[in-house]
Amino acid sequence: NAGVMQNPRHLVRRRGQEARLRCSPMKGHSHVYWYRQLPEEGLKFMVYLQKENIIDESGMPKERFSAEFPKEGPSILRIQQVVRGDSAAYFCASSRTGGDDTEAFFGQGTRLTVV
Amino acid sequence: GEDVEQSLFLSVREGDSSVINCTYTDSSSTYLYWYKQEPGAGLQLLTYIFSNMDMKQDQRLTVLLNKKDKHLSLRIADTQTGDSAIYFCAPRGSSNTGKLIFGQGTTLQVKP
Numbered sequence: 492n493a494g495v496m497q498n499p500r501h502l503v504r505r506r507g508q509e510a511r512l513r514c515s516p517m518k519g520h521s522h523v524y525w526y527r528q529l530p531e532e533g534l535k536f537m538v539y540l541q542k543e544n545i546i547d548e549s550g551m552p553k554e555r556f557s558a559e560f561p562k563e564g565p566s567i568l569r570i571q572q573v574v575r576g577d578s579a580a581y582f583c584a585s586s587r588t589g590g591d592d593t594e595a596f597f598g599q600g601t602r603l604t605v606v
Numbered sequence: 607g608e609d610v611e612q613s614l615f616l617s618v619r620e621g622d623s624s625v626i627n628c629t630y631t632d633s634s635s636t637y638l639y640w641y642k643q644e645p646g647a648g649l650q651l652l653t654y655i656f657s658n659m660d661m662k663q664d665q666r667l668t669v670l671l672n673k674k675d676k677h678l679s680l681r682i683a684d685t686q687t688g689d690s691a692i693y694f695c696a697p698r699g700s701s702n703t704g705k706l707i708f709g710q711g712t713t714l715q716v717k718p
Contacts, residue, residue: 495648522704524704524705524706526706526708531710532710533610533694533708533709533710533711534649534694534706534708535708536705536706536707539704539705547705550705582648582649584649584706586704588704589704593704594651594654595651595704595706596651597641597648597649597650597651598648599647599648600647600648
């Protein structure tokens, strides 16, 4: 049973380009969380999705950022018109349910560098 | 909003015990997790404690929870160089969406 798969592991974008980060949850998991880790900081929650639904996007910046988790395929975190401040590691986690007692498994992360 | 505080750095000698402390503000957190992050890697779940417990032991790891003071600690016995990493305390948020609230992380340096 493969773990949470994120790709690409490293992504370099020029300012103004779009970044698309992919996350395939563990088999049997229908809940996906995206977190951002800025250099020298902890992880900050961005968005929580279930299949085809956004459950909680309270941590998402209001502009340029969007996320989806379609019925088929991976979850996508999309950042439009990237700026240098978007440079960070983006982690995806998945869980079987969304309850308190469910363990979340993390992917290896995508390290985005905006030049 | 919810907040989690950890000391940023801890240095110990190999074979000693390490104690990493964490304080949090959300008193309704029911599960409190400890994650380990090695350089350039994702997060690995180490252990967790349910809020109605005071202590949980798992091999070299001991978690202590003082719910009244909202204080959580992770003790690593017989610390090894392979334990060098960043350790994150992460209570489960009270909103029942399952999201984790992370502290800044404690960098543990183990000297041979």
